[in-house]
Amino acid sequence: METIGWGILATGKIAHAFARDLALVPGARLAAVGSRRAESATAFAEEYAAPAAHGSYEELVSDPAVDVVYIATPHALHLDNARLAFEAGKHVLCEKPLTLDVADAEEMVRLAGAHDRFLMEAMWTACHPVVRELGERLRSGEFGMPRHLHAELGFRVDAPPEDRMLNPALGASALLDMGIYPLTIAHLLLGPAERLTATGDLSDRGIDLDVAVAGRYAGGALATMTASMTSYSSRRCEIATDRGRITMDDFHHPTSAVFTPYAPGPGSWVVEPGAPVEVTGTEPVLGQGYGNEIAEVGRCLREGLRESPLVPHQQTLTLLRQMDELRAQLGVAFPG
Structure with missing residues (x-):
């Protein structure tokens, strides 16, 4: 995986910060963005030069140019969004906290294992x-x-x-x-x-x-x-x-x-x-520090890992x- 294609799921404030730092990481590229509103995805894609803008999360995770999905929705939606990505065969970096409670987080970890996909909580502090x-x-x-x-x-x-x-x-x-x-x-x-x-x-x-x-x-x-x-x-x-x-x-x-x-x-x-x-x-330090977690995901994917030693599932749980x-x-x- 010389260059890893990223899909950004949602277009809120944290997604903008993530996209700015993503541009600073060697071997990483913004492949697509997805939003529940097509106009929001289009505006985001134009601002950060994303090749594709999708008007639904389903379209984003189905994009073959996307290797890993960054989930930037509110906490209560993380589990459903991650399930969608895993079922489409995508790896996942999910904003913190991973879910609202540990039971849902355990389910997300289980889903990652069942689909043999990489999962990491976006706790950039641990990668700083x-x-x-x-x-x-x-x-x-x-x-x-x-x-x-x-x-x-x-x-x-x-x-x-x-x-x-x-x-x-x-x-x-x-x-x-x-x-x-x-x-x-x-x-x-x-x-x-x-x-x-x-x-x-x-x-x-x-x-x-x-x-x-x-x-x-x-x-x-x-x-x-x-x-x-x-x-x-x-x-x-x-x-x-x-x-x-x-x-x-x-x-x-x-x-x-x-x-x-x-x-x-x-x-x-x-x-x-x-x-x-x-x-x-x-x-x-890459950008605000989000770049370092992006680089860590890239390192793990290139090495075939399914969790990061810097942000292991057990630490998140x-x-x-x-x-x-x-x-x-x-x-x-x-x-x-």
């Missing part, structure tokens, strides 16, 4: 060069033993009630849209959580608008994580170790991470910072189980 190098160096002990991680992601959502960000029927949830990122960075840097506890504020329609999560991880490491649809967070991730402190000013789209070592100073309560160590990744548990604690349930 900075995050990958930081995880490797942290696990090596170079920066000391991690004891506490804090990560936050939030922005104000001003949208009509029927918008996917606020509509329960489409899987609206601060936890699923924003909280998955702090939970993922904690999982990648600390390992699987041993215990998670959530508190939050719900809308009058029963969706979580603001969530705070406290977690305990292997070796007694702790994490505090927040997600919000009502306020603007710093988007920072900070990790305190027994040797110093690691900071990512924007862990959602990091350009680097910085470790600042600390050592005892002249007084009993004084510590002094040493020379900072910058972590930038051993590979280039583990994080969805965490979110199922946290939603239960918050009292959030989706229709049906």
Whole structure:
């Protein structure tokens, strides 16, 4: 597969960001786009020079020029969209979270296996060069033993009630849209959580608008994580170790991470910072980072893999189980 043909299923905001990064990835090309509205597909195809625009998802997955389908619809539609792609013989990269709950995610994984197709959740954070190098160096002990991680992601959502960000029927949830990122960075840097506890504020329609999560991880490491649809967070991730402190000013789209070592100073309560160590990744960041997940899918397909070692199915299912548990604690349930 010298050049892999991509089909983009849906034409919302995330699909536009994906298409921009796709153009930066060697060996990848935009083969087609599909939408439920022909005019939307045509406009998208013209903007990103896609050879084909389809007025239905069925037409998109039937396009012989498409090797892998990127699913960019709301969470509640992912399983049906993936089933459609698998039945047409296409591989799938599906936006995060993979589905609304772990039961549906397990079904999607089963379908991928039954059709012998590749499946990966579009968790670009796990493919990001900075995050990958930081995880490797942290696990090596170079920066000391991690004891506490804090990560936050939030922005104000001003949208009509029927918008996917606020509509329960489409899987609206601060936890699923924003909280998955702090939970993922904690999982990648600390390992699987041993215990998670959530508190939050719900809308009058029963969706979580603001969530705070406290977690305990292997070796007694702790994490505090927040997600919000009502306020603007710093988007920072900070990790305190027994040797110093690691900071990512924007862990959602990091350009680097910085470790600042600390050592005892002249007084009993004084510590002094040493020379900072910058972590930038051993590979280039492709665009906003979506390009790196696209490149990982291409690598896996060329090697004949059916899941990515960077975003394995088990990791995706583990994080969805965490979110199922946290939603239960918050009292959030989706229709049906």
